[in-house]
Amino acid sequence: MKFTLATWNINSVRIRLQHIKRFVGKYRPDILCLQEIKCANESFPIEYFRALGFSHIELNGQAAYHGVATLSRLPMTRVAARDFNGSGHARHLAVRLGAPDSQSVVLHNFYVPAGGDVPDVKANPKFAQKLAYLQAMERWCKKQTNKQNIRAILVGDLNIAPLESDVWSHKQLLRVVSHTPVEVAHLDAVRQAHDWVDVMRQHIPPEEKLFTWWSYRARDFRKSNRGRRLDHVWVTPALRNAAVSLRVADEVRGWKRPSDHAPVVTNFDLKRS
């Protein structure tokens, strides 16, 4: 099975419909994982996506904040929508691609908490909640059995830029939430707990700068280029060779009134795994 998968923190799905149409027209993704849809399930523009060809739609939304959606041209079934840290936030959705046999793949769509401003669990409850969320993800990963045979893809806005080359200035961001050593250690623990493979860094060397998010506050995001790699594509070892190509669609960040995140587009060929 071959398919194109895109993950994109859309920062309000309802205000970004024209961008979605333009992006889908250009990249023809078979599966689209959105984060920060910022609407309840009943407010999600389902018909708009059906008209774009996404006949399979699974939602985990809430009013105003957070929320994730997975849209597909290919058959899929809902597996779970977990609340990893008991916050009541809509931040996760899992679907199964294909019939539930040994060749099917589970796709996880995540929106990890941003964590607020101050990287101190005592002074900032949001930072504590972010670390708790990552610990719950790690526990869940550890609990899985027969991990070498699990066929799974994990994508989304993980809100952490782990490598020095994942931020515009390692030194200046060491005490900025998203790149602090404690967050990076927590994310590494999640990854190692399931031997997840960092697909973006399989395709783009770790020495090379790679960003998926640029602040709205820069006058010219390309000129200042103070970006971070907050969005990720991971696969289990069984799918280690399944991603044939990948790119960050950073031109989308330059469209008028964009999301502050760019989509990440991956082409999969499951025969290669």
Added chain:
DNA sequence: ATGGCTTACAAAGTAAGA
């Protein structure tokens, strides 16, 4: 630039993003 912007919301200023 220690935030210059953007979004949602029983709509004017809050809260949140990161």
